[in-house]
Amino acid sequence: MFSKFEEWYRDRHDYARAWKEKSSGKVFGCFCSYVPEEILVAANILPVRVLGSHEPQDVTEPHLFGMFCPFCRDVLAQGLKGRYEYLDGITLAQSCIHLRQAYRSWEQHVDQPFSYYLPHPMSVQSPAAVPYLREELENYKKAVEEFTGSKITNDDLDRGIRILNENREAMHELYKHRIGPEPKLSGKEAMWVTVSSTWIDKEEHTAEIRRVLKLIEEREMDRECGAKLMFVGSENDDIEFINMVESVGATVVVDDHCTGTRYFWNSTADDMNDRIEAIAKRYVERPACPSKDHPVRTRFPHILKLAKDFDVQGVILIQQKFCDPHEADMVPLRKYLEENDIPCLFLEFDVTVPLGPFRIRVEAFLEMVGEEDLF
């Protein structure tokens, strides 16, 4: 049922090349989930989120300090190895300095015709955040217009907003099938869907979700649900890991990752006169990345609500090694969840994860959260 998404997840570069040929449009690499894709779609550009490939590599050492997170190193390695050679442009929306460094090195060492650093408010709770981002988005829109040579009209923006919102809506509908005693899809399948949505043409992606939604009600899972878990933390698109977790008696039913719910959870208002302001509001108000979540930590109640709504028995807290934004949240977040009777297991991720030792920890965690009859 999810084989198309699996293929998209696996053959991401083939897809983008084929898209380019078919549409003769441009493809932009997005660093971070804060890049306003509405504007790119309005300009007929395919936004593709740049992610790593989970292979050990030896090319980033001259460019990134050892204590930068493995995700940003993996991202830069993809550029240096020429895996994204089809990109016409790249954009970084500012969130954390690790990824900014990867972006700056990429800009210097990988050839592409367009590169844009998009300043993005770090204090998203400030009343000045929306007007500030609005101005920056105007500048970004202008830069994109200059690059493509055509104006982005209000109609274009409406189309961009609609296409993005339709995909977000479809994602929400799909996620509803992860609620209840018998989720209709595994966490691995959901990961294929969500992560691939960050680089597949959104209309095509939405259509495939809609196709699946018609069939999913009737679906019988060929596996026991086991303990229902939630993943929370840094960037995570690691299929091997989620597969391992689900092979030892669990189903991952929801997440709070920038490659997961944070990416699609809220929509852009489609009834505002000022479209750019509507887009700015969407990115300011979306579930926050911890790098922007201050002074009030709005993430915590949001994560707790997700955990409750999806009725999870435990949370696996995932942190990319050296990821400071998430590191700063881990201790209080764990305390907060445990005070709310949600047990947590903390795991530190690298480019590849040690599946053997992690399996034992996950199994012990499952024994802890699940098997009351053991004791």
Added chain:
Amino acid sequence: MITAGVDVGAKTVKIVVLRDREVVATAKDLSGFDQAKVASELLAQALEKANVTQGDLAGICSTGAGRKIVSEATHSVTEVSAGAKGSLFINPDVRTVIDVGAEEGRAIRCTEKGKVEDFAVNEKCAAGSGAFTESMARALEVDVAELGKLSLGSDASVPMNAQCAVFAESEVVSLLHAETPKQDISKAIHDAIASRITSMARRIGLNKEVLVIGGVALNVGFIRSLNEAIEMDVIVADDPEFVNALGAALIAAERAN
């Protein structure tokens, strides 16, 4: 009721046979390359010692890193659950278990019923495990069994940064070159492991009583350093290497009920 617990560890296999919650036989051997064969043979030996056959058993529960390869097992649990179960059986007042084996160090916090509340495992490096003492003993050219006793002769506090087992070995070599007495180096080594294990245990919270299990619990030097580091007296299990197998055998009995 007769049950057996089989603990397939990184270095050794341990077996405990229980009859009505009493230990009637134990057996231990090196895991070797063919862990499945060693486990089977050892199980046969243990049953023979206990004077029972496999057919008499109400259940066999396996645990440890290689627990999945035990084909005779009717149940299987992680060493975290087995450790907590076995420890509470030994001493019902235990709330924290420190388990230091050949390749892993663990801390487990449990309830009065032996339910695991939280646990921590040392991250990636061998610096908080038995393998570390072995490589250090090699660097000092002493028998690993002697290493612990040697450190009891020292009151010195030589700082050593055991973040990594390999780097620590080169630190030992530098200390030797600086003519630091072997007993002081030995103390430094045990302080370093104890400090690593303690910081891991502090992460989950240290509650009395603290029971130490696993092969490294037999190392008197480590236990002294651990008492100092956690600032309370730990209890060392009798036959500390067999506690996980014991816990597994107890779980097999509970499941058979």
